[in-house]
Amino acid sequence: MKRLEGKVAVVTGTSPHIGGAIARGFAAEGARVVCTDLSESHAKTCAEQIEAVGGEAFAVAGDVTDPAHVQEVVDRAADRWGHVDVLINNAVWFNKKGLLTVPLEEYRRQLDIILGGAFLFTRAAAESMIRTGTRGSIVNILSTAAWQGEPGNIAYSTGKSGLINFTRSAAMELARHGIRVNGFTPTVTLPEDPEVARRAMAEAMAAPSEYPMDFVGQFPLGRLPVPSDYVPALVFLASDESQMVTGGNITVDGGATAKYWPWTPHPGTAEATTSEGGM
Template sequence: MNRLQDKVAIVTGTGPLIGGAIAAGLAAEGARVVCTGLDEDAVKPCVTAIEEAGGEAFSALGDVTDPVHVEEVVRRAVDRWGSVDILVNSAVWFRKQGLLTMSVEDYRRQLDVILGGAFLFTREVAQHLISTGRGGSIINVLSTAAWQGEPGNIGYSTGKSGLINFTRSAAMELARHGIRVNGFTPTATLPDDSERARELTKSMAAPSDYPMDFPGQFPMGRLPTPQDYVPAVVFLASDESSMITGSNITVDGGATAKYWPWLPGSGRERTAQP
């Protein structure tokens, strides 16, 4: 299928997990993709994977909190392909610390990457789209931590929750220009690579001041992989969602819908008999 044929997308924070999978998924539907990030070792493989699959992509290394970098990314995309139609704000600086342990410098840095980066890229892409009279789609990657109170992860939870109303406010401001702004909510995610998935599962079980049982509390029995997210993001990027803005699509296997005391897989559930 080519639901995004000839469209141009920018995906911030591309790497081996969610951002990279989204970039590859957009390319598989015909989009030309700019992959951005700070780490060349994370970004370059995303570009290579897209090109090896027959798509078009290039990398743009830099800091999403730097306005000069943001302007350059959009300019390079326009110079090479003539436009920008899709923006996915996925960049994050992940520093899992709590209110009592996180330095104010780290807190500010995390919020600046999540919220400041989304602000700068959304503004720059919106200005381009308005100047050309083109509509477009902007997608902000949220998290289940944006909707629930997670202890020991204060900066990430605050930043992601801030994106909820950033999405709504930007959507209302840009609606008259035909620019849609929506959120996409993933959750704890297992890498597609089996070795990395084993390492992550092991780290989830490590001792912590705030123990988390991600697999045991998950309603659908398994955590999602990045590939589980691609269809929802492609839909939001495509013209199929032309009347959806200021909204959110959640792909979390029921995690945020679960009533908090219920223990999935506890053995107490009963299957109705015919």
Template sequence: MSRLEGKVAIVTGASANIGGALAVGMAAEGARVVCTDLSAEVADATANRIVDEGGEAIAVVGDVTDPEHASDVVARALDRWGRIDALVNNAVWFNQKGLFDMPLEEYRRQLDIILGGAFIFTRAVARAMIDLSIPGSIINVLSTAAWQGQPGNIGYSTGKSGLVNFTRSVAMELAEHGIRVNGFTPTATQPEDPELAAQMAAALSKQSGPYAMDFFGQFPMRRLPTPSDYVSSVVFLASDDSSMITGSNITVDGGATAKYWPWRPQHD
């Protein structure tokens, strides 16, 4: 029997990269999935892929910072399948700017998507789970940037870091209802698509500018993870196998956050 057989999952930010891979991976384990995104093209593409591969999925378009969108997603899931067992809060805005070049309104918008979106969807989904007495699972997608100080990426780093304690706090509130809340930490991710992977490699290798970075050269393992490397951990957190894990975090980062700061793992 598949690990998520009979379960219904909602994935926000169901893009072709991490969110889409998680949605497809959960469907492959038997989950019926609601794919949400601000882009209709993105949401439809992921839902259609799931259906084409023999699964069940629907796409719902909207802004995660809009409570009416969250209510609509929950209503659509309940109307179609009668339950919700898992929520993956993955919606994000990649807007890589620093303290002095980040406009205040963009900073607020980025935090609203990451933190506000997680708050709105978690509350809407948790209410449905409680009403139906479902001991569900809520998974917040973090980042290695949540645990380290990355210069020039202040909104993203702040938002993802805020999700760490959001996860712990909500886990304590929902524990009495049997609802588990955990974090999942990925890192810089290499797309599965060869063309996109080449673009990513060019963007991440020995960056110039005021905050020069070399994601590949400083990575402990010989390659960056791909989205498929994340699926099994998220499936585990959504499944009954993790029934006594809450307020915690699973990291799949190839050792990135464990690396001692002066060590250069990939020498020229």
């Protein structure tokens, strides 16, 4: 039996990058998946990819900060499949600007997407789970930037850090209902396609930056992760295997947050790469 057989999962932010990989990975483990994204094309493409290999999915495009959209997603999932078992709060706006450069309205918008979207979806999914007596799992996608001070990315870092204690607080509030809430920490992530990854690295190295970063040379495991590297741990958090795990965090970052700051694990590589928005 597949590890998510019979479960219904809602995944927000199903772009071709991390969110899409999560949705496809869940479907491969037997879950029926609702693919959501601000981009209708991204949501539809993800659902179509799942259906093309025999899975069950549908797409709903919309803004995670819109309460009506959030309720529509959860209601449609429950109407079609009877319940919601899993929510992955992954939607984000990548807008790398610093304290001295980000306009206030953009700062607020990023926080509203990261924190407001997670709040609205978590509340709507939890209400649905409570109504149906579902002992569900909610996972908030964090970032190594939630745990470290990344320069030039103030709103993203602030929002992802806020999700840490949002996760803990929601986990405590929902524990009596048997609903688990956890965080998941990825890091800088390359596309699955090696050629696309190579081009992304070359472009990042050529682009001028106020805060140049040597992601490859400073990365303990030597290669940066791709989205599929995250799927097994997320399947664990979504499955009944993690039924005693709540209020915590699983980190899949190749040792990035464990590394002692002055140590250079791969001296001489001096290659910067991209996080496709700052993971």
